[in-house]
Amino acid sequence: MTFREGCWRRRLRGEWFPGTRLTLRALASELGTSVQPVRDAIGKLTVERVLVLRPNYSVQIPNIDRELMDEIFAIRNLLEAEAARRCVSVMTDADIDDLEEAILATRRVYWVESEIPSRVTTIQGVSRILAERCGSEALCEQLINLRARTAPYYAAALARSDDGEDAEFVTFTIRIQDEFVTALRRRDEVAAAEIRKVDLYTFQHYIYRLLDVE
Known part of the structure; x- marks a missing residue:
């Protein structure tokens, strides 16, 4: 390496x-x-x-900066929505099964104690699969860069989280993620793109709340 x-x-x-x-x-x-x-x-x-x-x-590593974070997340939101749209037509049923497993793994992060790097890696698993299997090398490269730039914010936020703060967010995000998988299985490009944007936007503001930058 x-x-x-x-x-x-x-x-x-x-x-x-x-x-x-x-x-x-x-x-x-x-x-x-x-x-x-x-x-x-x-x-x-x-x-x-x-x-x-x-x-x-x-x-x-760049400091916590609300303006910079807004810019990074806005770009990531657009590109992940495009990756989700592309995945609808190129993902196999087995690929969607893998994505669903990654989603289930993210849910366990909030209830099972583990090291921060392991939690960040797991949470970014859905984004990684979308990037790798969207059928666009250029889009994948851009999303890797954006994941790398947001990971330190995720780590700092997760270090401040607790079960009481997580419960409401997790309940909502489970529903959104289930709808996302359903949209992929229905091969609905529009719904998949829009639901992914909502999921990422929700997580973004969960991170903001934990970092006290809202």
Whole structure:
């Protein structure tokens, strides 16, 4: 695994919270390599806006910023709706079964205690399947980037959640997700796209509430 791939993996898993600062030397030491390959990879990751370059040879996960979060989620909402629309025509019944299993796994996250990276990975499972099986490589790449950029927010929010806060949200989102699977099985492009937008928008504002940025 290259350094860049490792950064992507850790970012997608929510191993770094918003505002986390990382030095090039520490990252190089962790990987067991020189600073130069790390610097080259960091350059690419900052262009992709996954990391922010700081003075004194350090990088940072972007801080919690309502304006930036609104922008990222708005784009992700549009693109995931398009991925859902495309999935209607290209997904097999077995693919939809896999998606339904991913949905069921996300529900268990709220009731079963586990490490934050595992929870973030599970919650992003539905988005991952939609991206990978929508039939568009370009769309998949864009959605991976957006997942990486939202994962630290998910991690920070889940670290603040508790069962009492989750119950109402989970009840609502279960109903939405069931309707989403039904729309896919009916091969209804319009309904699948619109329901996915509602599901993601609902989760977005659940995250906002936990982060106290509403």
